[in-house]
Amino acid sequence: MDNDAELTQTNAPVLNPQDEKQAILAAIIASTDDTIISKTLDGIITSWNPAAEKMFGYSASEAIGQHITLIIPPERFDEEAFIIGQVKKGEKVDHFETVRQAKDGSRIPISLTVSPIRNSSGAIIGASKIARDITERQKADEKQAVLSAIVTTSDDAIISKTLEGIVTSWNPSAQRLFGYSEQEALGKHISLIIPPDRLSEEDVIIDNIRRGNKIDHFETIRMRKDGSMIPISVSISPIMSSSGKIIGASKIARDISEQQKIYDQLRVLNAKKDEFIGLASHELKTPLTSINGYLQILAMRMTDDKNKSFLEKTQQQVKKLSSLVEDLLDISKIEAGKLSFATEEFDICEIIEDAVDLISHANNSYHITFQPAVSSCLLTGDAHRIEQVIINLMTNAIRYSPGSDAIEIFLNEESDEIRVGVKDYGVGIAPEKLTNIFSRFYRVNEGNANVSGLGIGLYLCHEIVTRHGGKIWADSVPGEGSTFWFTVPRKAVQD
Numbered sequence: 001m002d003n004d005a006e007l008t009q010t011n012a013p014v015l016n017p018q019d020e021k022q023a024i025l026a027a028i029i030a031s032t033d034d035t036i037i038s039k040t041l042d043g044i045i046t047s048w049n050p051a052a053e054k055m056f057g058y059s060a061s062e063a064i065g066q067h068i069t070l071i072i073p074p075e076r077f078d079e080e081a082f083i084i085g086q087v088k089k090g091e092k093v094d095h096f097e098t099v100r101q102a103k104d105g106s107r108i109p110i111s112l113t114v115s116p117i118r119n120s121s122g123a124i125i126g127a128s129k130i131a132r133d134i135t136e137r138q139k140a141d142e143k144q145a146v147l148s149a150i151v152t153t154s155d156d157a158i159i160s161k162t163l164e165g166i167v168t169s170w171n172p173s174a175q176r177l178f179g180y181s182e183q184e185a186l187g188k189h190i191s192l193i194i195p196p197d198r199l200s201e202e203d204v205i206i207d208n209i210r211r212g213n214k215i216d217h218f219e220t221i222r223m224r225k226d227g228s229m230i231p232i233s234v235s236i237s238p239i240m241s242s243s244g245k246i247i248g249a250s251k252i253a254r255d256i257s258e259q260q261k262i263y264d265q266l267r268v269l270n271a272k273k274d275e276f277i278g279l280a281s282h283e284l285k286t287p288l289t290s291i292n293g294y295l296q297i298l299a300m301r302m303t304d305d306k307n308k309s310f311l312e313k314t315q316q317q318v319k320k321l322s323s324l325v326e327d328l329l330d331i332s333k334i335e336a337g338k339l340s341f342a343t344e345e346f347d348i349c350e351i352i353e354d355a356v357d358l359i360s361h362a363n364n365s366y367h368i369t370f371q372p373a374v375s376s377c378l379l380t381g382d383a384h385r386i387e388q389v390i391i392n393l394m395t396n397a398i399r400y401s402p403g404s405d406a407i408e409i410f411l412n413e414e415s416d417e418i419r420v421g422v423k424d425y426g427v428g429i430a431p432e433k434l435t436n437i438f439s440r441f442y443r444v445n446e447g448n449a450n451v452s453g454l455g456i457g458l459y460l461c462h463e464i465v466t467r468h469g470g471k472i473w474a475d476s477v478p479g480e481g482s483t484f485w486f487t488v489p490r491k492a493v494q495d
């Protein structure tokens with residue numbers, strides 16, 4: 001001990017063993033962090049170490065000779081009588097938790113140990129008290145109490161377990177959720193609530209916890225005491241010891257059966273909606289086919305009639321309606337997993353040229369340019385569906401570029417795929433919307449209020465291209481225009 005070393009190395013006069021012991025004790029008392037005070041049986045302070053000065057704010061000269069009530073709050077004066085009573089009986093008062101008062105009036109929570117002081121003949125002549133400030137410990141206790149109140153009152157099941165899977169805590173909600181009482185669960189292996197076919201999950205979880213990883217919102221099934229299954233969402237975190245070692249895991253589990261019910265209902269409703277779209281478009285298709293037929297007969301009979309332009313307009317609108325109904329039918333086929341593709345070899349250059357002719361014919365104010373680097377480009381896939389993609393992209397390019405008259409089509413050949421681009425100089429699309437435009441029924445509203453649509457064209461394009469093993473995306477600058485690109489492998493892989 002430093003104090004020993006200092007004391008034995010000084011040049012002070014040689015002391016007899018009794019005095020030396022006394023000197024060592026005095027040095028310890030002077031340097032300890034614990035407050036050490038001694039007093040007579042009448043409560044008069046006889047010693048007051050530097051730690052006491054620090055804790056209570058009185059210097060030794062201010063305190064020595066005063067009554068100990070100097071630092072006892074008035075409402076606790078009774079305690080002194082009790083303590084002195086014990087000391088007089090020769091008994092020690094151990095870790096007595098109380099409150100004392102400093103010179104500035106502040107209250108200090110302390111833990112007090114008081115021992116009798118005896119003279120050389122063994123008679124009790126006073127008391128020594130060691131006081132320790134327990135403010136920090138009390139704060140920690142309060143924090144602990146708050147935490148345990150949260151755990152007790154939480155609606156979520158909160159469970160902790162060792163790395164071996166032994167349950168070490170089990171709150172009231174865990175009891176409600178799983179049916180086992182705290183007593184029944186503590187000390188048991190966590191497999192108590194894991195269905196047999198999911199036991200391997202526990203290995204994965206513990207493996208992650210050992211590596212210090214947290215598991216967030218893991219949805220799984222657990223088993224109640226009565227054997228029934230319960231869907232839960234669980235988050236699991238490692239528990240660290242004060243030295244930072246991982247010693248276990250705490251898990252918070254939430255019953256998600258209500259959410260699952262809602263989710264199931266939504267799935268049923270969604271399936272019904274898809275079924276309705278399928279049925280409705282099928283029902284619409286039949287009369288449309290007849291109307292189209294009659295209009296064609298009418299067109300053949302109506303030669304040189306001044307009303308022929310009305311008929312042509314009607315035919316155009318019927319065509320639009322038919323293609324909408326076709327798109328809706330395709331959507332319902334996709335949802336039902338019934339959209340099928342033909343596999344044939346075709347020249348995509350020809351398909352693009354035909355589409356350019358068709359679209360130019362209907363929109364003669366637009367200059368649509370297509371100058372492929374090659375004269376033919378053979379692909380395997382569904383020619384009709386690929387044509388549908390190209391026509392869709394070109395139609396959009398026209399619809400969303402009201403102030404411009406140019407559309408450019410690109411065709412690039414890569415080693416194992418071809419890439420087609422459709423460029424317009426129209427309204428463009430904001431970057432944050434670019435990923436959504438291929439979703440079903442998604443439409444960008446700003447700036448497009450006068451363009452009607454259902455938001456299904458790009459969804460269909462995406463489905464067709466990805467089912468061919470390709471990719472579709474768009475580059476766009478709002479106000480400057482967009483280029484839609486898609487790739488198709490030369491030998492399309494259709495699933």
Ligand code: ADP
Nearest residue numbers: 396397400428437443444453454455456457458
């Ligand atoms: P619709 O055109 O019927 O709304 P689409 O699925 O074809 O449905 O397109 C989805 C959305 O993407 C459109 O509503 C539009 O906001 C945007 N969009 C598509 N093509 C273009 C384009 N060439 N320029 C700007 N916006 C476009």
